[in-house]
Amino acid sequence: MNEQGILQMLGLSSKAGRAVSGEFQCEEALKSGKARLVVVAQDVSANTYKKFKNKSEYYHVPFYQLSCDKEGLGRAIGKEKRSCVAVTDTGLAGSILKKMEEN
Numbered sequence: 001m002n003e004q005g006i007l008q009m010l011g012l013s014s015k016a017g018r019a020v021s022g023e024f025q026c027e028e029a030l031k032s033g034k035a036r037l038v039v040v041a042q043d044v045s046a047n048t049y050k051k052f053k054n055k056s057e058y059y060h061v062p063f064y065q066l067s068c069d070k071e072g073l074g075r076a077i078g079k080e081k082r083s084c085v086a087v088t089d090t091g092l093a094g095s096i097l098k099k100m101e102e103n
Contacts, residue, residue, distance in 0.1 A: 003066055007076035009096045010039065010085055014077035018089035021077055023048065026086040027055065035061050035086040036093035041070040044083045052084055061086075062097055 013019035020029050029035035030052075038056045040049060042065065049065065056063035066073060074082040087093040 003068060005099050006039075006066065006096055007068065007072070009092065009099060010073075010087070011076045011078065013087050013089060013092045013096075014079075014085070016089070016092070018092050019077065019085055019087045021074075021079055021082040021085045023083060026052065026084045029086040029088055030055050030059050030061060033059070034088045035059070036090050037062050037064070037087040037096055038084060039064050039066055039073070039087075039096075040084045041065075041073040041082070042067050043069045048083055062093070064100055 010019060020026060026038060038052055038061055040052055053063050070081040070083050074080050077085060087096060
């Protein structure tokens with residue numbers, strides 16, 4: 001699966017201020033209703049995966065696990081290691097989801 005385009009769009013979202021990263025901020029985005037898409041890295045713990053999968057389902061937000069690691073996810077958005085990213089813009093989230101369906 002080619003995830004380069006997805007990672008680039010996550011980076012774009014982050015630079016545009018339309019994404020938050022890190023477990024605490026992603027959880028807050030979900031609870032506040034701002035998250036439109038939640039993406040986690042491949043190497044997150046089972047607990048982290050389960051927590052975000054369950055919360056995403058509860059709040060009816062699309063959830064996706066990438067095949068890149070935390071370092072790759074962080075690098076894509078211009079940060080240190082990140083286990084998760086929440087996209088807060090409906091249009092950008094839709095574009096990313098469309099790209100995911102193409103893969």
